[in-house]
Amino acid sequence: MMTAVNAPAPAVAGGKERPWIFHAADNVWSALQGLLPLIALLLLWQMLGDSRSPYFPPPSTWAAALIDRTNSGDLIPAVLVTLQSVAAALILATSLGVGIGGLIGASPALARCLGPTLEFLRTLPPPTIVPVAALIIGVNETMKLFVIVFAALWPVLLNTTLGVRSLHPTLLEAARSLQLGVVARMTKIFLPALLPSILTGVRVAAPLAIIVSLLAEMLTLMPGLGALLLMAQRNFNAAEVFGLLTVVGSFGFILNAALAAFESWALMPQGRT
Amino acid sequence: MRSMLRRAGGALNLSALATALVLLVAWEVGVRAAATRFEFLPAPTEIGQTLYGAIRSGQIIGDAVHTVACALAGWAIASMLGAAIGFALAFSPTVHRFFNTSLELLRPLPAVAFVPVAVLLFGFTVYTEITVIVFASVWPVIVNTVAGARAIHPRLLDTAATLHLSRTQRLGRLVLPAVLPSTIVGARVSLGLALVVAVIAEMVGNPAGLGWGLVAAQEALQPGLMFGYLVATGALGVLLNACLRLTFARLFPGIREIQQ
Amino acid sequence: MTIQPAFQCERLCIDLPGAPGVRRIIEDLDLEVGRGQFVSILGGSGTGKTTLLRALAGLTSHSSGRAVYEGREVRSPVPGMAMVFQDYAHALLMWRTVRRNVALGVEGRLRNGELDQKVQNAIRMVGLERFRDEYPWRLSGGMQQRVQIARALAMEPSALLMDEPFGALDAMTKASLQDQLLAVQAETGATVLFVTHDIEEAIYLSNTIILLKGSPAHIARRITVDLPRPRDQIVTKELPEYLRLRHQLFEAFRHEIHA
Known part of the structure; x- marks a missing residue:
């Protein structure tokens, strides 16, 4: 009677136990296999490419261009500035989105009043906001933050609203019948229960934030990765453009991986990962 | 996702209209009374007049036609390419083994960052624009196709085995029809993306269409026209999405995800 | 001097909003539950058992009459009372x-x-x-x-309010939890209000069974269960008194069972 049905799962399912090192080796090998075409392409490019080509300079010249940029002190500050803008905007968008989304989810009256207006704002493609904000607010950090937040807000807001709506009535009643105060209800019940929805929203918002940040930097030439890319293109420095493209790609990849890791860490106790 | 808030708020209702009206009037009054810090912020009435003028002169219409044409062309290529790649990944273990990780590595590359590369290769032309659109909107089609193939229930394959279907028959009669809905759902997501990326590409790559109109109005310090372009782009997105919804619902009456 | 009861309802009426407008669920209900009692509220589905319990827990407000716990009018959850919901999966964090x-x-x-x-x-x-x-x-x-x-x-808690707590469990688990609940009540001396649609469960656990019937619901019958404690899943359920009560209650629900 007292056995745990889904009790702590044994580490290795099935009868055969293999040392973890074999699994790790398998994983590394399959990842390498998956990368083979890309590696082959780059190698071929390196061997056949002409390092003076204005269109397809081989990968070694990309690295050289990136090292040049690093030595001249441009690259690392640019990465940091972009990262800072994206991170600050994501934090701001998350707090705003959770706040507004929570209120709209909890109050049908508010949803009726604001829903259509918000829906209209949402249909504006975020990139189109960039030139508008540049003219109205001016070319400064506030403008950049504003346009990124505008892009990143919607996924968080929508997911939070949906999350609030799908909170089970029993959970709300349990909170009431335990006579928890407003603050305790917020921090102990609602926020943890909404966490999966909020994090899903943030995951969707992050790539949008990067895109809009880069676009803002390209259009206004404010410091950052986007401006570096555009300047390299204007100078017809193909090697640098390709090099920066790999930097931007890694930037997005690492940010996404970091968010995914945070998500699975934060949701581990909920058994939802 | 798009209609969640709308569904949440119900259809257009009196309180929503009142809220929107109050906001607009506050904006108008704020600008007229010069109460805002923003010297270039136009009043809603000014935006309306400029937009009307730009539509009558055909300027915005021409730009919109260019943007939509590029978005549709890029989207068509991306859909076919995406379906082909998706099917190859889903049904050939070899392709999956050797290409999946490489594709996963390319996927998070932001479309904007791809513009300078395309500009280097194709110059400030329509090819740049379409290349960027294809690159950005191919992913949802691939991802959905692969997911659709994964979701085929084993029972369906058992059915195929008990019916003694040949390999080609199994593919044509069971597998393709089972996966196609997911591919089409992916393609629908792609179109929305294609329009947005077209505008981005026009802003920094190909000087034409709505994206360029917007940036040009900004650089010429014509805030009324700029907001006109903004409203037009938003409206176009809604319109295109609605058309697509109806067309797809007509074309594919058997796909549940599309019949909403 | 009379001892103050744990729960008391006087001409209690509860209305709930429904699709065609407000619907009266409970009408003019009088009830008194002594301290330390185990009272089951029994009725067919949709008779308003849960609504009555929720009103006593302060989760649903009543439209007229009085619902009193330990001399205090109940309008919102009151200290000293604890509620157990049927769907544990959503009530736990x-x-x-x-x-x-x-x-x-x-x-x-x-x-x-x-x-x-x-x-x-x-x-x-x-x-x-x-x-x-x-x-x-x-x-x-x-x-x-x-x-x-x-x-x-x-x-x-001095009162435990339970809304079909064992309704979603299998028969074996249910039996084991019933015995545990009886042991807990014996140890803590808490008053228990127990909503169920299971006739045998109600007899096995309770001192008193309240039968809700009709729409709007009223108390159709109040049955005192005089079975010795501690109770036992095998022995108690073979006692003539148990079988008599079982017969009586199934008879009372006969038209609903055959409906």
């Missing part, structure tokens, strides 16, 4: 361990040592000592329901 779920209602009100001791005691009463650092989603349904009961017990 899946991101907290068993121990921290049980502590939810009392933490922040007690010093750490005292809190630990209360939580331990509650977990012991439902027999979950081995699983106190486990997450609820790793436990079976019966064990999750035990966690919810322990959470209520940790508040040391």
Whole structure:
């Protein structure tokens, strides 16, 4: 009677136990296999490419261009500035989105009043906001933050609203019948229960934030990765453009991986990962 | 996702209209009374007049036609390419083994960052624009196709085995029809993306269409026209999405995800 | 001097909003429940058993009449009362361990040592000592329901309100939890209000059974159960008195069963 049905799962399912090192080796090998075409392409490019080509300079010249940029002190500050803008905007968008989304989810009256207006704002493609904000607010950090937040807000807001709506009535009643105060209800019940929805929203918002940040930097030439890319293109420095493209790609990849890791860490106790 | 808030708020209702009206009037009054810090912020009435003028002169219409044409062309290529790649990944273990990780590595590359590369290769032309659109909107089609193939229930394959279907028959009669809905759902997501990326590409790559109109109005310090372009782009997105919804619902009456 | 009852209802009426407008669920209901009693509220589905319980718990407000607990009018959840819901999966916080779920209602009100001791005691009463650092989603349904009961017990309630707590469990688990509930009640002396649609469960557990009927619902009958305690799943259920009550109650529901 007292056995745990889904009790702590044994580490290795099935009868055969293999040392973890074999699994790790398998994983590394399959990842390498998956990368083979890309590696082959780059190698071929390196061997056949002409390092003076204005269109397809081989990968070694990309690295050289990136090292040049690093030595001249441009690259690392640019990465940091972009990262800072994206991170600050994501934090701001998350707090705003959770706040507004929570209120709209909890109050049908508010949803009726604001829903259509918000829906209209949402249909504006975020990139189109960039030139508008540049003219109205001016070319400064506030403008950049504003346009990124505008892009990143919607996924968080929508997911939070949906999350609030799908909170089970029993959970709300349990909170009431335990006579928890407003603050305790917020921090102990609602926020943890909404966490999966909020994090899903943030995951969707992050790539949008990067895109809009880069676009803002390209259009206004404010410091950052986007401006570096555009300047390299204007100078017809193909090697640098390709090099920066790999930097931007890694930037997005690492940010996404970091968010995914945070998500699975934060949701581990909920058994939802 | 798009209609969640709308569904949440119900259809257009009196309180929503009142809220929107109050906001607009506050904006108008704020600008007229010069109460805002923003010297270039136009009043809603000014935006309306400029937009009307730009539509009558055909300027915005021409730009919109260019943007939509590029978005549709890029989207068509991306859909076919995406379906082909998706099917190859889903049904050939070899392709999956050797290409999946490489594709996963390319996927998070932001479309904007791809513009300078395309500009280097194709110059400030329509090819740049379409290349960027294809690159950005191919992913949802691939991802959905692969997911659709994964979701085929084993029972369906058992059915195929008990019916003694040949390999080609199994593919044509069971597998393709089972996966196609997911591919089409992916393609629908792609179109929305294609329009947005077209505008981005026009802003920094190909000087034409709505994206360029917007940036040009900004650089010429014509805030009324700029907001006109903004409203037009938003409206176009809604319109295109609605058309697509109806067309797809007509074309594919058997796909549940599309019949909403 | 008469002893003040734990619960008291006087001409209690409850209306709930429905699709065609407001619907009267409970009409002019009078009820008195003595302290330490185990009272089951029995009725067919949709008769308003749960609504009555929720009104007494302060989760649903009544339209007229009085609902009183320990001399105080009930309008919102009152200290000293604890509620156990049927769907344990949604009533527990899946991101907290068993121990921290049980502590939810009392933490922040007690010093750490005292809190630990209360939580331990509650977990012991439902027999979950081995699983106190486990997450609820790793436990079976019966064990999750035990966690919810322990959470209520940790508040040391003088009244325990239970809304079909064993309705979603299999027969074996149900029997074992019934016995545990009886043991807990004997130990704590709490008043229990127990909503169920299971006739045999009501007889086995209760001192008094209240039969709700009609629409709007009223108390059709009040039956005193005179079976010796401690009760036993085999012996009690073979007593002539048990069988007589069972017969009587099934007879009362005959038209609903055959409907």
